[in-house]
Amino acid sequence: MDIKQIQDLIRFVAKSGVNEVAIEQNEFKITIKTNQAATYVNATVPTAPHPVAAAPVTETVAHIAAPAVAAADDNSNYVTIKSPMIGTFYRSASPDKPMMVNVGDEINSGTVLCIIEAMKLFNEIEAEISGRIVKILVDNASPVEYDQPLFLVEPK
Known part of the structure; x- marks a missing residue:
């Protein structure tokens, strides 16, 4: 070649x-x-x-x-929560801590859903709506892009 x-x-x-x-x-x-x-x-x-x-x-x-x-x-009746930045997606604060949210969990506005690490800074991503987590679209410790869908939420 x-x-x-x-x-x-x-x-x-x-x-x-x-x-x-x-x-x-x-x-x-x-x-x-x-x-x-x-x-x-x-x-x-x-x-x-x-x-x-x-x-x-x-x-x-x-x-x-x-x-x-x-x-x-x-999925048209669900709200998609998207990544506000590029980084690495984590579902818990550390490997020995429990996951912040799971499928089926009820969330409120301000609930911390995940952490996105960008340039050694750990950014907590909070929900802007209340509802129930229907699907988690990203695997733990995976890279994410700006505006990439992270969660599907059924609004209250």
């Missing part, structure tokens, strides 16, 4: 919304990761002297995007 093919692959990964692509050939291995929210794609790319992964991956991404839109419509 020459440098032009690698650059084309990087551009493709950035535009496609795929979070990570790994290609391995004889003595050559490349992994490209982005900072976007994860999109999971299982695609088999035929091994050729110079593989072009664009066609199979693009086709698979299109099939994944459609069900995601349908799932978002089912």
